[in-house]
Amino acid sequence: MRMRLAMVLSIAILISSYATRALAHGEAADEPFLKDLTVAYYDVHVTPTQVKVGDPVTITGSVKILETWPYTLDPPQTAYITPVVPGPCFALTERLINGESSPGSIFVDKGGIYQFKMVMLARNPGHWHVHPGIAIQGTGTLLGPGEWVTVDPSGQPFKLDVTLLNGKTVDLEHFGGAFVWWWSLAGFIIGLIWMLYWTVPKRTVTRLAVTMQLPVNDDAPDIGLITPRDHMWMDLLAGITVLMLIVGWVYMAAKYPVRLPQQTVRFAPDPISPGDGLIAVHPKGSTFDEKTDTLVINFQVKNNGASPVSLKQYIMAMTTFVDGDKQEMAAAGPSEYVGQLAVDPDGPIAPGASRDITLKMTNEVFLQERLIPLHDPQQLIAGLLRFQDAQGKENLVTLKSVLVPTEFQPQYLP
């Protein structure tokens, strides 16, 4: 008995220790391959981070759909770039993708780069974690890095004013809502009268004794099941219902003479170049040490371009690792998702030169965001190498590597 109790307890503790890790961030629920091999976010900024209700907050950044898109998922075709926030605590008012206004979904391709700018108005007071996200049809919403935004009350209720084509300005927080309620309620009341008419003066359950002895299509006015009086009242209620519908329709047609079908706005954004493509990389494996949270990636690089280039960043899923100072790290994105990158050997790669490079990153974010496949059927990671030459010209190169953990952890559950 005691043995069994101990077992149940230890299992409970084990499960809860897994659960706390998953609860820290909802996004950690996605499997590592789903984050690493699909898309990579960079240069993401959410500003400002302290606002009042009604103030704008802007999310900017870029997301690249990687060439390493897993074959286990449907190929990316239709996507929707959206803020990922807990419910409508912000109201989106503008979205630009590659410079073009895009209210709806977009057509995307493997390898495509999508630069976004989304403006939202703070709606609900609170402390919210704001991410950009790209929902891809057949796959789901893939998250970018998040930033905490504090929304303070402004003393006034939130309003979302839009100006209709006819020049009238309406507040979407309330527009049309009262009519929906009173109109629906009026119909409900007729239904309620109908129900009360049958159930209150008449008896219900005991009618079964009579109906059982009659054919189904016999309403027996002589016996008193449904009487001509019932018919009269029901005709009246049905008539009122039809009349209400006709009056409502005439009112609607007169008050809102111009009505449009819902719109679909879809387009393929103008392509953005990842660079001149003159840098070739070849993976040479990677390792991850769970005890020290350290990711090491080895690869060979050849500079086929005309000017020397330096490796500035390694970008994986929603994280960016920077070979640079504090300022460069702050520019790379929300601090929780930005880490230090050690490049060995460091320094510019001359035109025509080849070099074996080792990247080293030590960061808690790997386990927190569950970015590293440690117990998965696809032991692969992928990310973007961001090279820059002296003129600031950039090259984004995708690198996919096999990941072999330094050791596998023992486990109790399968």
Place this chain on the structure above:
Amino acid sequence: MASTPATMAPAERQRRLELRELLNAKYQFIDRTWDAVFWITAIFIVAGAADITKLLFAGDWDFWTDWKDPQWWPVVTAFATIIIPSALQWIQWVAWRFPTGATYTCTCLFLATWIGRYFQWHIAETYPMNFVWPISTVPAAIILDWLLMRTRSFVVTSLFGGAIWAIMVWSFNYIPLAPFLQPVPFMHHIMTVSDVQGIAYIRSQTPEYLRHIERGALRSFLGETQYVSLLFGGTMAMIGYWVGQAIGRFLAVWPIGRYIKTL
């Protein structure tokens, strides 16, 4: 069945007179309390059944204003919402000769969905009510019950009722939807107020492409998708009516009968 006592055989007339007395008999144990218990407890079961059926077949269509489109909304909701009213029509007509099954289901569903939308989606999730309001099927249900009462035939009710159902459900809810279909310039495009609601009130896990709204195609019939959809919605509602009849006849009452027999 024409039940004019004058043309009946004396024995049949006598039997019906006895039934009349039986209808008005006073029962010692089965009193009105039982009627109240039945009608009130069934509210939750019937509302639940109707809501689950609607969610199963109509999903988001009856959820957001930007999903209430001219092409799919009239078809999908007409089919999804007639099933349980039809089942209840059969049960309440056969058991008590009450033309109330559809109205009862739809008034229960009305209460349940408004409570759900208000507390769960408006208060807890903070979506504006004007974006997540539920449709009302009560007026369509009144006409469906009226048809059954007048025709005393499930076949006739399904044929005419299905078509009327599709038209009534759509038109009754199109009236409050109309203000949300007004054109508004937004993000450098012209769109409806409902589209703007769908974009502004962020649904991170319900991306825009999930909408199965009208997109325009060769089969859009001179651009008059709406009427084609209504016609198709009427046909679908007729089918839905018989799905409901099947539920009422074979799934809902038959097992109860079996159970009573074993007592």
